[in-house]
Amino acid sequence: METEVRRIDPWDTINDIGQDDAELRRQIALRYQLDGASTSADEIVVCNCALEALNPCLAAVTQPGDTVIIESPSFYAALQSIERQGLRAVEVPSHPAEGIDLQALEHAIIQHRPKACWLMTNFQNPTGSLMPEAKKQALVALMHRYQLPLIGDDVYRELYFGKQRPLPAKTYD
Known part of the structure; x- marks a missing residue:
């Protein structure tokens, strides 16, 4: 061999x-x-890398000056991408085990009227949080209720150690 x-x-x-x-x-x-x-x-x-895929997704649903919701803490390159495209980031707190706080997310949606949400539901960078499946389903329902595009950065989904790979948020769309 x-x-x-x-x-x-x-x-x-x-x-x-x-x-x-x-x-x-x-x-x-x-x-x-x-x-x-x-x-x-x-x-x-x-695409050759995650940002090469995510940047056009962001550009497809936003225009310079628009607001995008991201998790806090966030993947640093997401902030750079948002800045480079002339967008404004609104950070929403994340739980280190379960991901973004959905109540805080809804409050931010109402207050800031974003054009998109850029989130990592599976093994978020930098926290490593894994959003439970029921919470992903609630997240997708929230995005649907406000007609808000979810840019799912799911680059780390294959890094699971359990018996089953976590589902992408897209499963519930």
Whole structure:
């Protein structure tokens, strides 16, 4: 086995991966469908890093001067991205084990009229919090009630140690 691995050109593992890789997008969509999230390959965009995916999501639903709700503490690059796009961040407190405080979130929505929420429901950075499934469902219901886009930064979802991978918030949409 070791000699076989040494013969493999490392570029052979990534040469075919790109934004237009239909098979990769299909496999990602199937992975989400296994979790109950209705997603088609046409809805999947392949990017090189999380921010490369999140920045256009933010730009699609906001304009300079708009407000975006984020968790506190927050992933530092989220703050940089919001600033770079000329947006205003409103921080909402997060519980270190269960994620964003939904009552405080609703209060911030009413008070600040944001155009989007950028949240990490699974293994939030920097706290590592994992939002319980019932709370994710309540979060999605809250977003629906206020017709507010949720930009789900779910980059760490695969880092689970339990028997089952945590579901994305998209499952409840």
